[in-house]
Amino acid sequence: MENNHQKPHALMMPYPLQGHVIPFVHLAMKLASKGFAITFVNTQYVHHQIAKSHHHDHDPEAEDIFVGARESGLDIQYATVSDGFPLGFDRSLHHDQFMEGVLHVMSAHVDELVGRLAASERPVSCLIVDTFYVWSSMICEKYNLVNISFWTEPALVLSLYYHLDLLRVNGHFGAQDNREDTIDYVPGVRSIEPKDLTSYLQAANTWTVVHRIIYKAFQDVKKADVIICNTVQELEPDTLSALQKKQPVYAIGPIFPTGFAKSPVATSLWSESDCTEWLSAKPSGSVLYVSFGSYAHASKQDIWEIASGLLLSEVSFIWVLRPDIVSSDESEPLPPGFGDQIKGKGLVVPWCCQIEVLSHSAIGGFLTHCGWNSILESIWCCLPMLCFPLLTDQFTNRKLVVDDWGIGVNLRDKKAVTREEVGQKIRRLMIGGSADELRRKVGEVRKALDDALGPNGSSEKNLNDFISDVKVKIAANKQWISRSLIVSLPSST
Structure with a gap:
């Protein structure tokens, strides 16, 4: 086992929605079990909802959701950041206003946290954040971190957003009158009907806040060092192969809790009924x-x-x-x-x-x-x-x-x-x-x-290859920093 200072230290942050928090938590535990140190970050609102739904009403802010994971030997610390809104703000009712905050305000809070961690005894060496965040390359460049984009949806959807410009040029997206014939020109996607595109790619108004997030996020993801995907190579082989020609992309899914049993880490934003x-x-x-x-x-x-x-x-x-x-x-x-x-x-x-x-x-x-x-x-x-x-x-x-x-x-x-x-x-x-x-x-x-999750399966192999790849990139970053320091030191006279 590597000692604490040699471990790769990843800051992980899911998008502040239930469906993104769940795979992020289970991936954090998987990576920690394979020798990563993790600092896991939720928004204060997501944390508050999780604590409240698990009946910690007396002091929801005090509850660290990874206590149980640490007791089982996993190196996972927990932190929260503001999403820019007070806890009482109804994010469901005021969806667009909330998303504007996620787009424009949140990065400052994340930057501040990463800066604090960068100056700590165990500086972060890589960022594993949701692909829908628009700021990861900016923060990774600023703090010299390995930039890992975690895509929580199928590779087919990743590829459609990735090739948004192709859809636009061909008149299947963003036109006054979108074409309705089969789309057969997206690399790795044999054919898809317009009715099967994501709702945002079918929309008439293509300048909503969610569209602006998508445009920015999918420019940003092209700067990522690595993309990891919650899918299986054998389920989407052509789509993944085409994406892998552009960037390192690892299919490491399905990301489930160990034994497909209730997780020791609380992830639910609502109280669960026992059925x-x-x-x-x-x-x-x-x-x-x-x-x-x-x-x-x-x-x-x-x-x-x-x-x-x-x-x-x-x-x-x-x-x-x-x-x-x-x-x-x-x-x-x-x-x-x-x-x-x-x-x-x-x-x-x-x-x-x-x-x-x-x-x-x-x-x-x-x-x-x-x-x-x-x-x-x-x-x-x-x-x-x-x-x-x-x-x-x-x-x-x-x-x-x-x-x-x-x-x-x-x-x-x-x-x-x-x-x-x-x-x-x-x-x-x-x-x-x-x-x-x-x-x-x-x-x-x-x-x-x-099969994919078995000892010789594609997802298990991809996860191990991803970890090796990240360690190489972290080592290269450290060497670069060392060389920069030597170059910038004043020479003795």
Whole structure:
């Protein structure tokens, strides 16, 4: 084991959204178990939400989420920075204002923290931050750090954003009247329909705050020393190979907690309901799990149609419905009387530990918004998916699930969803021959994930190669600093 001063010391910082925090925490633990020292940084707001959801109301600021990890021998320190807003500011309701802060204000707070760590006894040697941050190259250049960009979505989405200029030049993005024919010119992407681009690439207004973040982030990522990706080489071989010709890109996914069990580190921004007792009373494979994730909003109309479709299907279900699923100021998203109609058949909770529910034997399928973590977790549990994308990468992820891998059924193509379609497709996902075929296919994809994580698998090999690559780059940086110091020392007369 390297002593503390020889270890590579990485500052890791996820984007301040639930779906980004989870893989970052699990990657931090993985790297610490392979000899890294980690300083993990959350925003004060994310930290406050995690502490509150784990009932540390008395003093949420005092809670260090990595205490348990350190007790098991992992070298992980914890820090927080301001995102520029007070804790009471409603980031869900004022989404665009919040994102403006992330774009313009946050880097100053991060710079200050990195500066303090740079002057400490254990200076940071590399930065591992979310690809959507626009400031990593600036900070890495200032403090001479190895710049590692962590992409938490599939390589297909990375490639589409990476080649934004190609989409623009060819009139598939940012034109008054975007072309609607097949896109077949993006390196490593055989072909993709415009309806399968991310929501931001389909948008009419291409100068929103999120677009400006994307433009800046994807200029910045091209300056990264290394990109790591929460995907598997065998699932996206052509896309990854094309990206690897441009920059060092390592597919190291799926990034799960050890043993796919509840993590010793708290990551949830909401209090989790325990569904185990309810599930344990249900027959194996009989329950549909429904969740639209932590971030995107759905319309009240869609929620009502899905609710009615669930009743029509007559399938048992657990539905995770965030209080702000429609909006922070819409307190009752469900149809009147829905709670009485589902007695014994359905359970609606505000949040839960998703991997615990998905791995329960009673679950037989997943009606999902197609967030990337949800897709990887669903595959790991051999569950076919009913795909209801809402925002951002979810439309592109749906293409992978339904069209490329054949492990899911599509529930939406821009048009409004109807209760009849919901009911019928739930039955197709859960019952009969088509359900058996989907389960067979998802079992094959699960094997690819399993193999990748094995001792000789691609993700394990890529992770080790990535670590070696980073150590070489850190050593080169140290030599450069030493030479610079020697050159700048005044010569003795």
